[in-house]
Amino acid sequence: MTETLDIKITKTLKSRLAETDFDNLVFGRTFTDHMLVADYSDGEWKNFEILPYGEISVSPGISSLHYGQSFFEGIKAYKHADGKVSIFRPDKNAQRFNKSAERLCMPPMPEDIFLQSLLAVVDIDRNWIPTAPGHSLYIRPFMFATDQYLGVAPSLSYKYMVLLCPVGPYFTKALRTKIETHYTRSAAGGMGYAKSSGNYGGSMYPAKKAAEEGFDQLIWTDAKEHKYIEEMGAANAMFVLDGKLVTPLTQDTILDGVTRDTVITLAHDWGFPVEERNVSVDELIAGAKSGKLTDAFGAGTAATIAPVGSISYQGEEYTLIDPSQREFSQKVLKTLDAIRYGQGPDVHGWNCFVE
Numbered sequence: 001m002t003e004t005l006d007i008k009i010t011k012t013l014k015s016r017l018a019e020t021d022f023d024n025l026v027f028g029r030t031f032t033d034h035m036l037v038a039d040y041s042d043g044e045w046k047n048f049e050i051l052p053y054g055e056i057s058v059s060p061g062i063s064s065l066h067y068g069q070s071f072f073e074g075i076k077a078y079k080h081a082d083g084k085v086s087i088f089r090p091d092k093n094a095q096r097f098n099k100s101a102e103r104l105c106m107p108p109m110p111e112d113i114f115l116q117s118l119l120a121v122v123d124i125d126r127n128w129i130p131t132a133p134g135h136s137l138y139i140r141p142f143m144f145a146t147d148q149y150l151g152v153a154p155s156l157s158y159k160y161m162v163l164l165c166p167v168g169p170y171f172t173k174a175l176r177t178k179i180e181t182h183y184t185r186s187a188a189g190g191m192g193y194a195k196s197s198g199n200y201g202g203s204m205y206p207a208k209k210a211a212e213e214g215f216d217q218l219i220w221t222d223a224k225e226h227k228y229i230e231e232m233g234a235a236n237a238m239f240v241l242d243g244k245l246v247t248p249l250t251q252d253t254i255l256d257g258v259t260r261d262t263v264i265t266l267a268h269d270w271g272f273p274v275e276e277r278n279v280s281v282d283e284l285i286a287g288a289k290s291g292k293l294t295d296a297f298g299a300g301t302a303a304t305i306a307p308v309g310s311i312s313y314q315g316e317e318y319t320l321i322d323p324s325q326r327e328f329s330q331k332v333l334k335t336l337d338a339i340r341y342g343q344g345p346d347v348h349g350w351n352c353f354v355e
């Protein structure tokens with residue numbers, strides 16, 4: 001840590017905590033009492049403030065609305081049985097935050113400032129962290145351009161904000177997926193590796209078309225040939241094929257997920273073979289047919305480990321073994337839960353405690 005971040009704090013006079021229905025949380029719909037805001041201008045971050053969650057006022061001419069200079073992060077905080085609160089691997093998100101910022105010509109946020117901002121706002125709303133199984137506090141840091149200027153050029157001023165949402169499980173059943181061979185999420189040289197808002201806007205139309213056919217998620221393929229697997233929805237695609245954990249290499253078309261890295265690290269810990277490489281659609285389908293594809297899931301902070309129930313390709317649907325019978329992802333889930341809820345050893349020091 002360099003220096004302690006100076007944050008102006010204004011607490012709400014009317015908490016919404018008591019009237020919140022924690023048994024029926026819809027992901028991303030319920031916000032806590034407070035949020036954090038900071039401004040960037042004249043080349044520096046300033047005005048860090050925690051205040052009651054609510055509307056903000058911006059000019060309709062801000063360039064983020066017109067040209068998409070905007071990106072976000074997604075992180076989770078957990079409450080342990082002894083009441084301690086920990087944030088899972090936020091240092092990784094701090095690094096990725098700045099990779100996204102660089103790709104979009106936006107200013108970096110010093111990593112220790114980013115971490116301090118999360119710790120401060122989570123501390124204030126720590127009573128909002130649900131403790132039921134699979135529940136947590138979703139942390140949404142984001143940055144957007146605030147210059148009033150319709151010229152296409154990087155803004156000189158920005159806002160950084162952190163919102164908090166108590167959440168339950170994102171997906172509750174195994175996913176019916178479809179391998180997308182027409183639309184693409186990102187292309188080489190593009191910004192697929194950044195968590196930039198525009199990537200998600202562009203993915204909604206193909207996802208909507210797939211939903212109309214009854215699919216829960218798309219499996220994206222490469223933009224050039226549609227022969228290689230890239231990601232699954234907004235999560236990294238991971239498979240157990242022929243007894244090995246197989247996942248596409250992250251390059252500029254694929255987001256370098258923290259959950260993906262976590263799963264790979266656990267596999268290494270267990271001596272489970274890992275292959276980060278191009279994964280072709282053909283080998284995946286062959287594995288589904290032969291039974292060598294024994295596990296398939298999306299890995300992401302929001303979705304955690306989302307089991308793929310079936311994969312559709314060129315009009316054929318291949319059903320995979322029941323998620324409850326999958327050794328690898330069941331072990332990952334159990335181990336991850338133990339670490340995040342403080343019930344097992346955290347040998348890699350992934351929990352960042354909110355004091």
Ligand SMILES: *Cc1c(COP(=O)(O)O)cnc(C)c1O
Pocket residue numbers: 074195231233234235236255256257258259260299300301302
């Ligand atoms: C956020 C995200 C992921 C998952 O990253 P995590 O760091 O594990 O949350 C994967 N792919 C895309 C496209 C994403 O936006």
